Structure formats: C-alpha cells, structure tokens
Amino acid sequence: MKKQELAKIIAEFGQRYSKLLGINVERGDDEEVFKWFLAAVLFGAPITETSVVKTYKCFEKHAVLTPEKILKTGWQGLVGILDEGSYTRYDYKTADKLLEVMGNLKTNYGGSLNLLHQRAANSQDLENRLKDLGKGIGNVTASIFLRELRGIWTKADPKPTPLVILAAKNLGIITSENPEKAREELAEFWKKNKVKGISFVNFETALLRLGKDMRRKKATEST
Numbered sequence: 001m002k003k004q005e006l007a008k009i010i011a012e013f014g015q016r017y018s019k020l021l022g023i024n025v026e027r028g029d030d031e032e033v034f035k036w037f038l039a040a041v042l043f044g045a046p047i048t049e050t051s052v053v054k055t056y057k058c059f060e061k062h063a064v065l066t067p068e069k070i071l072k073t074g075w076q077g078l079v080g081i082l083d084e085g086s087y088t089r090y091d092y093k094t095a096d097k098l099l100e101v102m103g104n105l106k107t108n109y110g111g112s113l114n115l116l117h118q119r120a121a122n123s124q125d126l127e128n129r130l131k132d133l134g135k136g137i138g139n140v141t142a143s144i145f146l147r148e149l150r151g152i153w154t155k156a157d158p159k160p161t162p163l164v165i166l167a168a169k170n171l172g173i174i175t176s177e178n179p180e181k182a183r184e185e186l187a188e189f190w191k192k193n194k195v196k197g198i199s200f201v202n203f204e205t206a207l208l209r210l211g212k213d214m215r216r217k218k219a220t221e222s223t
Helices: 003-013 030-043 049-061 067-084 088-109 113-119 123-131 139-147 162-170 179-193 200-221
Strands: none
Touching (some): 030 049, 030 088, 030 113, 030 139, 049 067, 067 088, 088 113, 113 123, 123 139, 162 179, 162 200
C-alpha cells in the first residue's frame, strides 16, 4: 500500500472517537478518562456509531458522566437515558453492566481509572483489571478504551479487535488473525509506513471503521 493511499484512508476514516464526542483524553485526568471509558462501554455493543454518539450525548445532557452520578441515577434512570439515545435493544443489559462496573470501580479504585492504571503491573494486567470490573467488560470494550489511551497511559497497548484485524488482512497489511501476532504486524507496518502528523491511534481507528463497513457489506451480500 502506498503512503498516499494510506493517508487518504486515515483522513477519511481515522478521526478518534473521543474527538468526535468532544472528550479530551489527552489531558489524562480522571474526569476525561472516565468519560471515554463510559463511551467505550457503549461502543462495545454491536450497535451503530450514530446510536452510540446519540446515547453518549444523552448522558452528557443529563450530566451523568461520573461513577457516582451513574450509581445515583440507578437502574431505571439509566434505562431512561439509554432509551432516549435509541440504545433500546441493549438498555436493560447495559444498565445492569454500568451499575456493576461502577460499583466495582468505586470499591476497588475509589472511582479512579488512573489509579487502576497505576496499580497495573503491565499492559496485560491492565486489560485484566479492566475486565475484572464486570462481566460486561470484554476484550472488545477493553481494546476500544485502551486504543485511544496509547501514549497517555504507559501500559496501554491493547490487542486489535476482530474488526481491525478483518480490515488489515483485507488490505494486505497483516497476515495473521491471532490478536497478539496481529498487534506486532500492525506495529511493524506502521513503523515502516507511518504518515507524518498522524498517530497510530488514527491508523487503528481507520481500520476499525473499515472493518465495520466490510462486515456490513458482507452481511448484505449474504442476505
């Protein structure tokens, strides 16, 4: 793949989701990191980007953007916000998930994701600690969350999601479907082909969006 083509793909598809939502994760403080964590939990479900953005904006409108506010809002209140944001298919399940995760985050880390990061021994321990917050935090959600914290949290080095791997394989960027090997191949490719002024996060985000498009087209063709 030529650098010009790569730059075009990233320009079209590589906008960070945190930027799209107006979240300043680069600040690295608990408030902004938590906002992105909440968004990552919403993005973790198989739902459209448009619905997730709308739902996050509803949480923002109601000022429910901290672990404490989520717990105080309670199950019924959370379902109401999720429904307002057209997250109806996953409203009950997500409300349960949020309450469990926030309760554990408060109990184990005083509500601070930065403290969780500080206590992690390495990148794998960091992922494990995130997933231990609740059964609703899986590999995909952890990867989405940590992807945009590369360069901000020293231990943030998530494995690519299946959609990123799908796009990268289709573009001939990697050969392996194994997440560990795919991470290494992606890093090596970017090292050799990095575009000036563009970060690896933008590159990986572009692959994620391309992967979503590829999956959607494949599903349409099979129906």
